Structure formats: C-alpha cells, structure tokens
Amino acid sequence: MRKIISPEEAEHRLQVIFPRAAFDTVLSSPQAGMAVAALIYVDAVCNAQDAAETVQWARPTTVLWMSKAALEHDADLQRAAWQTAAARGNKQVSELHYSWGVPFEPAYRDTSRETLRDETFKEWKNHNAIRERTGLPKSSSKGIWSLLDDFADLFDPDLTGDAFREAADDWRDSHLDPGTRLKAAHALLTEADKHAVKVNLPNSGGTTRKLTAGKSSLIIKGVVETWSTARLSKPVVLAISEPGDKVHLGEEKALLALGITIDVQNVLPDVIIADIDADPVHFWIVEAVATDGVVTNQRRQALLNWAAKQNIKAQACSFLTAFESRNAAPARKRLKDLATGTWAWFADEPHHELAWYKVSSGDIGSGIS
Incomplete structure (x- = not known):
C-alpha cells in the first residue's frame, strides 16, 4: 500500500x-x-x-x-x-x-x-x-x-x-x-506575488525585484538595501539568483559594459554586487544562508573560477556570507567554516560585519589576503 x-x-x-x-x-x-x-x-x-x-x-x-x-x-x-x-x-x-x-x-x-x-x-x-x-x-x-x-x-x-x-x-x-x-x-x-519579498535596488531609479517568500529572500533584501548602501561607495546589483535556476538581473547595461555573462548552468552566487566607484571596479560575491551554503574555502575557489571566466581578477573580488542572526543555527554551526579573506554579515545587526583573515604585518586591518 x-x-x-x-x-x-x-x-x-x-x-x-x-x-x-x-x-x-x-x-x-x-x-x-x-x-x-x-x-x-x-x-x-x-x-x-x-x-x-x-x-x-x-x-x-x-x-x-x-x-x-x-x-x-x-x-x-x-x-x-x-x-x-x-x-x-x-x-x-x-x-x-x-x-x-x-x-x-x-x-x-x-x-x-x-x-x-x-x-x-x-x-x-x-x-x-x-x-x-x-x-x-x-x-x-x-x-x-x-x-x-x-x-x-x-x-x-x-x-x-x-x-x-x-x-x-x-x-x-x-x-x-x-x-x-x-x-x-x-x-x-x-x-505568490502577495507574499513576494520586494527588493529595492540601489542607484537604479527605483528599480525593484520580487523574490519568492522565504528567509533567504529576506536576508538578500537586507544585503542589497542596507549592507551594500552602507558598505560600498556606489553599489550596483548585477544579479540575484534563487533556487531552480531563477536569476534576476540587476542593471543589464552594467553587465554589458563589464562584459559579464550570467550562466545559470554554472556556479552562481546568491548576489553579485559591483562597487563601480572603486578603481578598478570591485565585485562583492554574496551567499545568503538560511540553512546552509557559507563561503567555504572550496566554495570561494569555485566562485573565483567563475569570476575568472568573466575576466574578473581575483584581487577584484570580495566575499560575504550573510546570515539572519549570530544566534541563528546556521551561523552557530558554520561560522567556523568561513574561508580566509571573507566577511560575514547578520540581518538583525545590519550595521556591523565580521572579517576573517590571516593576520600578517602587511595586511593587518585590510581584511584582504
């Protein structure tokens, strides 16, 4: 039966x-x-x-x-x-x-x-x-x-x-x-639209994207609307991805100008944000962790391989793992697995971040290795 x-x-x-x-x-x-x-x-x-x-x-x-x-x-x-x-x-x-x-x-x-x-x-x-x-x-x-x-x-x-x-x-x-x-x-x-999470893209003339309701979408919303505007000089959201190969492109003109092609069949982070006021342009690659999926050493390398195919140099990339809270189970479980040279951010403490990098005389305080 x-x-x-x-x-x-x-x-x-x-x-x-x-x-x-x-x-x-x-x-x-x-x-x-x-x-x-x-x-x-x-x-x-x-x-x-x-x-x-x-x-x-x-x-x-x-x-x-x-x-x-x-x-x-x-x-x-x-x-x-x-x-x-x-x-x-x-x-x-x-x-x-x-x-x-x-x-x-x-x-x-x-x-x-x-x-x-x-x-x-x-x-x-x-x-x-x-x-x-x-x-x-x-x-x-x-x-x-x-x-x-x-x-x-x-x-x-x-x-x-x-x-x-x-x-x-x-x-x-x-x-x-x-x-x-x-x-x-x-x-x-x-x-679905009634429960969708609306994300306002920075510096895009009021452009929004609607994500499927869920904890991950709420974390992404915080990263895009709060973290990026506080952390970066001129953030431009290039892409937001959801389960099922669903990708929301940000500013398509920026993607074209930067020569970036979003391949949904390839390794794809949850959010890609470019700080176009940096010289050269700096790229933030973000993973939103509702259950799992932090930027580990292995994941960082896979994302760097993806970036290389887009002609983005490794030194132009930074990585952020975003959690709901320091008290959330995924954070308590996986913070220890963060890759060197990456950051962590928590939606319930939006104006703080944690950096994890190897301390040496040449890069103390830089957070980049």
Whole structure:
C-alpha cells in the first residue's frame, strides 16, 4: 500500500494543485483533504485502464467514517481490516475501533455525503483526478470511487517542496484544458506575488525585484538595501539568483559594459554586487544562508573560477556570507567554516560585519589576503 498522508497535509497540497482563486473550494476543502487521506488509506487508487473488478473502490462513507484514530493504525493489515469493515457498515467500523481500544469518532456525519459525492468527487472527476465505476448508480451501497494513480502520486509524503510544486504543475499541464491551466497559473502567480519579498535596488531609479517568500529572500533584501548602501561607495546589483535556476538581473547595461555573462548552468552566487566607484571596479560575491551554503574555502575557489571566466581578477573580488542572526543555527554551526579573506554579515545587526583573515604585518586591518 501507498504511504498515508494526513488530512491536513492533503488539504494543503490540494490548495496548491487547485488554487482557490481559480477553482471551487470544494476541490480543496478540509473534507476534500480527508477524502484524499481516506482513499489512500484504503488503497482506493487505480489506473484509468485497470479492469473494474481489480480496483479497490470506495464510497463516500469511507471518507465520512475515517478518523485520526484510524489513520494512526497504519499497518497494511490494519488498513485492510478497516476497509473491509467500512464496506460492510457503520457497526462493523465501530466494532473494529473497539477491538483496537480506541473510540469510533467519525470525521463527518452521514448527512454530508451529498456534498462529497455531488460536488467534490464530481469536480475531481471533471479534472481527471478520480475515477467513477460505471454501471452502478451514484447512490449504490457499493463503492464506485477510486483516485487515479497519477493524482494520488502528488500526495506521496516523500514528495516535498519544489519537487511537489513541479509535479503539481506537470499534472495540471497533462490533465487540465488550456483555459483552466491559464486560470490556475494566474491564481498561483497572484498568490505568490502577495507574499513576494520586494527588493529595492540601489542607484537604479527605483528599480525593484520580487523574490519568492522565504528567509533567504529576506536576508538578500537586507544585503542589497542596507549592507551594500552602507558598505560600498556606489553599489550596483548585477544579479540575484534563487533556487531552480531563477536569476534576476540587476542593471543589464552594467553587465554589458563589464562584459559579464550570467550562466545559470554554472556556479552562481546568491548576489553579485559591483562597487563601480572603486578603481578598478570591485565585485562583492554574496551567499545568503538560511540553512546552509557559507563561503567555504572550496566554495570561494569555485566562485573565483567563475569570476575568472568573466575576466574578473581575483584581487577584484570580495566575499560575504550573510546570515539572519549570530544566534541563528546556521551561523552557530558554520561560522567556523568561513574561508580566509571573507566577511560575514547578520540581518538583525545590519550595521556591523565580521572579517576573517590571516593576520600578517602587511595586511593587518585590510581584511584582504
């Protein structure tokens, strides 16, 4: 059997798959989340081509009688026993719970089956998420519903983060008509825009860039808006990168004038800032650390190799590792790994920085080795 998923997590994923700004909320309601959890729990998942007699079918009461106590009994034999009891009736489910030593407290009353059957399941079927058994009336006491396997795949607990969102995008592309896909894409962009982190670029006539919401983006915002303007004479943001090869170019004219090409397939730092008032132009290469990714000796060398391909000399490069706080776990864990000749900055203490360099008579106080 597939790994089970909690109703709450299923509901959260449904809201990503069917954003509420574009789809009826019945597709991603708490009851819909319970439906996904319950159908996966009883293994009511099939392929569109599977013979009907080989499919494990479920009925609305399979969802209505599900409970957190039942979901906690997640061994395959326990799940099969619950499915068998649910196919027989309410009394049998209650007796099974009693044998497990837990109360039978169904998630929903039987009177709510119409909403599930006539709205949620109907809409899922319209969007190729669930299969209905033919030849039986909707009011049949036999199970007639089973999640389609490629839809159920989206609820694998091991599929998380960007991988889940990419899979949800692929599923919509494969199963929804162009108009519905467009509505969904617009809704997702609107939702993302509401939570985006807006970064004001220095010396760019009010130019802004919107980054995906998150701790890393907030650190980048601090580096660009506060650190760079305090530390550098005339900072110009050349590029900001995000996960997934997403790159926000800063001043493209400056990139062209400096002969720099941003190759997203190559080593790429989180932020590249040039101090164009320095002579020669000095480049700051910044890594924003929300979880990991400090400028170690190895990372510093990789970034210097990248710079060399841009005809940027090593002595024209400086490196900054930016953290949320000195008290943040990544800082406590990784400060010891900073490369020689680099700096550290903390978003909650924006007017200070730390330097880590080898002390010698020739460069005491310079911070550059």
